[in-house]
Amino acid sequence: MxxxxxxxxxxxxxxxxxxxxxxxxxxxxxxxxxxxxxxxxxxxxxxxxxxKYVVSLWFLILISFSAFLIVVLYFYLKSLFSNEKENINDPFFLNYTSDNFDGVLYKWRYFKNYDKYSSTDYMAYCPKDNCILLHNRCSICGTYFTNIHDNSKLAVLIGHKIENNLFQK
Incomplete structure (x- = not known):
């Protein structure tokens, strides 16, 4: 019942x-x-x-065109405001895209998969010159780095800092 x-x-x-x-x-x-x-x-x-009404053809065309423009304007304005709302709801850590691990500067970006973000595209940089390392060596100052982390370890280190809120904002 x-x-x-x-x-x-x-x-x-x-x-x-x-x-x-x-x-x-x-x-x-x-x-x-x-x-x-x-x-x-x-x-x-x-x-x-x-x-029964008598309406000329130009009036019907004008009404149809106006309705089409109103619909297009509505969706355009909706898309403008929805983009602003998406940016407001973005997670706080998306600006955290670089950090220094064991004397090597790493930079990365985030990939959104449905509602979850993952760090990706890790690149190692020289912390002195901000230059991409080629074969673990800086092209500018010639410093050789022996402690380059692989992608899986970087993902764990970055995730740890995000989960524990240990990164600089």
Whole structure:
């Protein structure tokens, strides 16, 4: 019985029937014509839309074009505001894209897969010159780095700093 009373169809049809019954009771008690007046208004609305109108072709084209422009404008404005909302809801760590691990500067970016972000595209840099390391060596100062981490270890280190909020904001 509870499911029947919570059903949207039951609620919709039940309220319509109850409102008609209450209007009939009010008509009897207060000696008014609410239901008759409502029925007259509905008839006038139906008669208004039943009339025949003569409309020129240019007016129909103008109306169609205006409706199309309104729809395009609506979706354009919606996309503008939805992009702002997405940027507001972005996680706080997306600006954390570089860090120094064991004397080597690493830079990366994030990839969004559904609702989760993953760090990707790790690149090792010389911390002195901010130059990409080629074969573990800086092209500018010639420093050789022996402690370059692989991608899986970098993902763990970055994830640890994000989870524990240990990175510079």
């Amino acid at each position: 509870k499911n029947f009373l919570k059903n949207p169809w039951t609620i919709g049809i039940g309220t319509a029937i109850l409102s008609v019954i209450l209007m009939r009771i009010l008509d009897k008690i207060a000696d008014t014509k609410l239901l008759f007046g409502l029925w007259t208004i509905i008839k006038k609305i139906i008669l208004f839309f039943d009339k």
